[in-house]
Amino acid sequence: xxxxxxxxxxxxxxxxxxxxxxxxxxxxxxxxxxxxxxxxxxxxxxxxxxxxxxxxxxxxxxxxxxxxxxxxxxxxxxxxxxxxxxxxxxxxxxxxxxxxxxxxxxxxxxxxxxxxxxxxx
Amino acid sequence: xxxxxxxxxxxxxxxxxxxxxxxxxxxxxxxxxxxxxxxxxxxxxxxxxxxxxxxxxxxxxxxxxxxxxxxxxxxxxxxxxxxxxxxxxxxxxxxxxxxxxxxxxxxxxxxxxxxxxxxxxxxxxxxxxxxxxxxxxxxxxxxxxxxxxxxxxxxxxxxxxxxxxxxxxxxxxxxxxxxxxxxxxxxxxxxxxxxxxxxxxxxxxxxxxxxxxxxxxxxxxxxxxxxxxxxxxxxxxxxxxxxxxxxxxxxxxxxxxxxxxxxxxxxxxxxxxxxxxxxxxxxxxxxxxxxxxxxxxxxxxxxxxxxxxxxxxxxxxxxxxxxxxxxxxxxxxxxxxxxxxxxxxxxxxxxxxxxxxxxxxxxxxxxxxxxxxxxxxxxxxxxxxxxxxxxxxxxxxxxxxxxxxxxxxxxxxxxxxxxxxxxxxxxxxxxxxxxxxxxxxxxxxxxxxxxxxxxxxxxxxxxxxxxxxxxxxxxxxxxxxxxxxxxxxxxxxxxxxxxxxxxxxxxxxxxxxxxxxxxxxxxxxxxxxxxxxxxxxxxxxxxxxxxxxxxxxxxxxxxxxxxxxxxxxxxxxxxxxxxxxxxxxxxxxxxxxxxxxxxxxxxxxxxxxxxxxxxxxxxxxxxxxxxxxxxxxxxxxxxxxxxxxxxxxxxxxxxxxxxxxxxxxxxxxxxxxxxxxxxxxxxxxxxxxxxxxxxxxxxxxxxxxxxxxxxxxxxxxxxxxxxxxxxxxxxxxxxxxxxxxx
Numbered sequence: 001x002x003x004x005x006x007x008x009x010x011x012x013x014x015x016x017x018x019x020x021x022x023x024x025x026x027x028x029x030x031x032x033x034x035x036x037x038x039x040x041x042x043x044x045x046x047x048x049x050x051x052x053x054x055x056x057x058x059x060x061x062x063x064x065x066x067x068x069x070x071x072x073x074x075x076x077x078x079x080x081x082x083x084x085x086x087x088x089x090x091x092x093x094x095x096x097x098x099x100x101x102x103x104x105x106x107x108x109x110x111x112x113x114x115x116x117x118x119x120x121x
Numbered sequence: 122x123x124x125x126x127x128x129x130x131x132x133x134x135x136x137x138x139x140x141x142x143x144x145x146x147x148x149x150x151x152x153x154x155x156x157x158x159x160x161x162x163x164x165x166x167x168x169x170x171x172x173x174x175x176x177x178x179x180x181x182x183x184x185x186x187x188x189x190x191x192x193x194x195x196x197x198x199x200x201x202x203x204x205x206x207x208x209x210x211x212x213x214x215x216x217x218x219x220x221x222x223x224x225x226x227x228x229x230x231x232x233x234x235x236x237x238x239x240x241x242x243x244x245x246x247x248x249x250x251x252x253x254x255x256x257x258x259x260x261x262x263x264x265x266x267x268x269x270x271x272x273x274x275x276x277x278x279x280x281x282x283x284x285x286x287x288x289x290x291x292x293x294x295x296x297x298x299x300x301x302x303x304x305x306x307x308x309x310x311x312x313x314x315x316x317x318x319x320x321x322x323x324x325x326x327x328x329x330x331x332x333x334x335x336x337x338x339x340x341x342x343x344x345x346x347x348x349x350x351x352x353x354x355x356x357x358x359x360x361x362x363x364x365x366x367x368x369x370x371x372x373x374x375x376x377x378x379x380x381x382x383x384x385x386x387x388x389x390x391x392x393x394x395x396x397x398x399x400x401x402x403x404x405x406x407x408x409x410x411x412x413x414x415x416x417x418x419x420x421x422x423x424x425x426x427x428x429x430x431x432x433x434x435x436x437x438x439x440x441x442x443x444x445x446x447x448x449x450x451x452x453x454x455x456x457x458x459x460x461x462x463x464x465x466x467x468x469x470x471x472x473x474x475x476x477x478x479x480x481x482x483x484x485x486x487x488x489x490x491x492x493x494x495x496x497x498x499x500x501x502x503x504x505x506x507x508x509x510x511x512x513x514x515x516x517x518x519x520x521x522x523x524x525x526x527x528x529x530x531x532x533x534x535x536x537x538x539x540x541x542x543x544x545x546x547x548x549x550x551x552x553x554x555x556x557x558x559x560x561x562x563x564x565x566x567x568x569x570x571x572x573x574x575x576x577x578x579x580x581x582x583x584x585x586x587x588x589x590x591x592x593x594x595x596x597x598x599x600x601x602x603x604x605x606x607x608x609x610x611x612x613x614x615x616x617x618x619x620x621x622x623x624x625x626x627x628x629x630x631x632x633x634x635x636x637x638x639x640x641x642x643x644x645x646x647x648x649x650x651x652x653x654x655x656x657x658x659x660x661x662x663x664x665x666x667x668x669x670x671x672x673x674x675x676x677x678x679x680x681x682x683x684x685x686x687x688x689x690x691x692x693x694x695x696x697x698x699x700x701x702x703x704x705x706x707x708x709x710x711x712x713x714x715x716x717x718x719x720x721x722x723x724x725x726x727x728x729x730x731x732x733x734x735x736x737x738x739x740x741x742x743x744x745x746x747x748x749x750x751x752x753x754x755x756x757x758x759x760x761x762x763x764x765x766x767x768x769x770x771x772x773x774x775x776x777x778x779x780x781x782x783x784x785x786x787x788x789x790x791x792x793x794x795x796x797x798x799x800x801x802x803x804x805x806x807x808x809x810x811x812x813x814x815x816x817x818x819x820x821x822x823x824x825x826x827x828x829x830x831x832x833x834x835x836x837x838x839x840x841x842x843x844x845x846x847x848x849x850x851x852x853x854x855x856x857x858x859x860x861x862x863x
Binding site: 022024026054055056057058059061062065068069084085086089090092093094095096099 | 729730732733736750751754755757758761762765816817818820821822823825826829830
């Protein structure tokens, strides 16, 4: 069953969260809260879709790293999708691309089978 | 030698321009071609030669591995033995520092014995032998052997290590020092012998081209460092006034920059003096007061007094006579006027030309100082020789400065445009250039909104060869009494052939007034150029008109029918930018890239998401310049980081961040300045990376992101704040390199 809301979509045990146009401290914290609430509700797969995101600043990056930590601590899985080139560059510079699966589209991310290790597209 | 200063270059906030010169030296130094072309960098006092060389050293030390940079600054004192030891020590320790990536060897005072030990400890026995040889030579009192050993050490290192040494030699003209301690010409002789080797290359700075006389260095490229151009120097003044909190008027700063010949030391001294004494730079009188105060009692006067080193009152008399003469004076006239004997005259002229104050050529003595030195000479002559009081002379000079400043305000455009044109013509050196830059009508039809539209037939986008100009002058003396704008005459040769058939004369008219060149101006120019032509027996004549405000339609028609070239300041700017260095000239050949230098300033208030305004601005500017989407995205992200950093480290919550965007032919440079205390040093150095193998650290990514996304990132402290400089190079759209891979 698929439930779609303004900024997230629930698909079985997975949730796709659509991030804002600019990820700074405020938007990053919103994302963090949203992820925490889904983990609390028992969702084990989180996909953050960045299709609408033009910029992620360094504070946004640090919050995203915190989110990844929390998801892993909860034995869940997190992946990113729809990254624009500049955001991919940013994640690559900080080394996040080695630690997280990145997909072209949210569908690819949701349909991806659980894999160990790092895969990027 | 002040090695502490070798790594600590002048902050970017106080160092303007010279980017193309530094780039050009770096490209040659680290080119794959061996040996790399050697360069002589010459220019007047305090034009920034030492800083250029230090920046070259800094860049080569940290940014490449093709050659080993070694910096040495010659001094005008010391014995041959002292010099040999100092030189050898610097060569060996800087080699060690580079190979072991240990800058402290350069910074610290370290004895030759210690260096020898370090070389042995690191299995560099061949190099340790060089140090041992020096020790033996000194022990046996053989100064000549010590000198030879030291001067040839770079060559020996190059051969032993296989990595070429790149010598960066500052104040090379001081190698000729012939003092009472008997250094004589020995050092200069050995220096020439060592630099003539084909195994390694060098860049050397000197105050005049004299070093090149006689072709002792064989093939060497000469690079002239003049004062900063008007735009750069006024921009430097504006920035400095902002940093030091000096209340100033932009027009007045432009005048000051012009009056001080764009000399960075004079410009800085004036602003420092204003800041120190709490004076403003808002009116002509403010400038005149400050200038005379600096010249008589301030930093400029102190520096000039030390640098000129006048030995006698006769030196001063000759200097005063030369500085006041409109044309070169003959040495015979000077001898007769001051009743000097020939040996006395020779000694005085040697001393003055050695200090770069006059140029002596076949008995003709020409003033070589700038207008500030001229004012200083006037001051000391009037007080010491004529016995006038300081206050009296100061009043007179202040009055003159005010009068000149008033004239300048009326005719500022003419002087700068003529000088600009003159500088451009002098830099013609067989480059190829687009024809359209000399055809105003064709250019204007396709140059819209700061971009040049390439024509379908590309006829106007063809190139032609510029001559190699060997000399130029204005026609003031030839045309006394003639009405009309000044005319510049330049002699040169076409296609690198020095025969009568390839000789060419360019006659250039510069209309300075704020009205377009009209038919009358063209006819006046054609008539005058016909008369002038009689003075030259050149096979070919090229006529070029430059108009501050462009050309009327009738004038264009007449010029087309007569084959006269035409350019406006936009075209002139593009020509100038491309002629600066060889690569720049080749870039100019790409018509699609014709974009003039433009500057934009944005002030960001301390507000939520204010950095997005900066991102929006860079998107607009980048798009207009032709950056692709990827590069624009990278610049936006880097600029957002710089702005956040600026706000984070501001002194107070309401502080603002100042942005300056400078777009030029091949790059966009963004200056981000705050009024804060400092950057986060650890983050800036990039040294705080987490050691753990897990997830990346959470904080402190700002500078690394900037560095990863931009082509160049520089950080510096400036008084009253901090500055980040971001540079992105423009690569042709669609060639896949615009927006580099991260």
